[in-house]
Amino acid sequence: MANTASNIPLPDAFIDFLEENGLDPGIYTACYSLPRYVRLKPGCDSLIAEIEANIKCELNPVVWLSNFFSLPPDIKIANSLAYKEGKIYGIDAASGAAVMALNISPGDHVLDLCAAPGAKLCMILDLLGDSGSVTGVDIARHRLAACRTMLQKYALSDRCRLFVADGTTFSLTPNRDISISKRCESILEEKVDSFQEWTSKRPWKARKCAAKAREGSSLQFALCSGDPELIFYGRHSGVVGCTREEVYRKFSISDISWCGYDKVLVDAECTHDGSIRHVQKFEYWGWQTLQRRVFEAERTDSLTNLQLKLLSNGFRLLKAGGALIYSTCSLTVSQNEEVVEKFLSENAFAELQEIDTSENWPCKNGQIPKTLRFDPLTSQTSGLFVAKFTKLPSQGK
């Protein structure tokens, strides 16, 4: 454990990592006094006094981000009734800014390519309202299962579907066929070979299929195992009433330019060095683990390659004229600006966009124009890098 210039005890591995990446440990000076943030569930505005009484502290509005409030760092909300009843969410204000940068409009079909545990996914669903859909993808099944629990807790499951899948190869587009949602109601009553309303109990046929796939003995079942695993779908997510072929239909790159997602969020896996709270979790698992599992991945390029692949695939699934946000909670240039530059050099139809909602945000410019960086010292939030892209219309023609 080393003392930094700011007198904050940080693990040696972390200090070395900051040095290697040209990051000033001084930005973590304020990390122990950083506020916690909560987002109010829309419709709960009249309950603020009740929530304050419940969590025993005042909710201070975050002036630059609507529906967000700051709390003193030592306040714990997890055991409060307001949290258990789904009136408030624990989410950092910088994460909220990344979602706001997407400019979600009602009716949008949104892809969240690294969705778990789901704080941003919930915010997207709240902004979406009663139309459109959200597809959440994550490679970690247990984390996505926690996301499903969160959707149910906040009553946000209706327009969402969740797939366990590798976001670097995920290929499913949203279901834009409105006739299908019309068909839903009647099909629910009929016995046809289509998705019925989701239940936590897996039908016998699906269990048998999965078991066969594990055995790997049959080509038919092996193909079934290669598909992304749908672990949840809401009634209006574009799944209920569809056949398996309809949900798993794949489109050509030129078709994706019209039937792809309106908005894509790639909140990529990263070293999490922007969040000192995350780094400190390794005190329990051992600093060696932090060194081996987190920082060495970046040194060997495996992490930055993954980030580039996630960004590229998210962009592939974006429709022409749509918007994509790439964010990480790392502050290193290699995981952010360098990934963005490499991506732009490989994708002629990608264009960086100004984040027009950012006028009053307490952040700095990134090292390439139009990108933003939140850091604990400047923003009083966790660290976050945000870049916004659009897909130029000629893509795929």
Ligand SMILES: C[S@@+](CC[C@H](N)C(=O)[O-])C[C@H]1O[C@@H](n2cnc3c(N)ncnc32)[C@H](O)[C@@H]1O
């Ligand atoms: C920074 S977290 C996402 C946080 C999430 N957006 C939220 O707001 O709660 C990164 C996520 O990426 C997932 N991940 C890592 N590799 C992936 C891959 N190849 N495909 C999809 N998800 C991946 C991890 O399991 C992890 O849940």
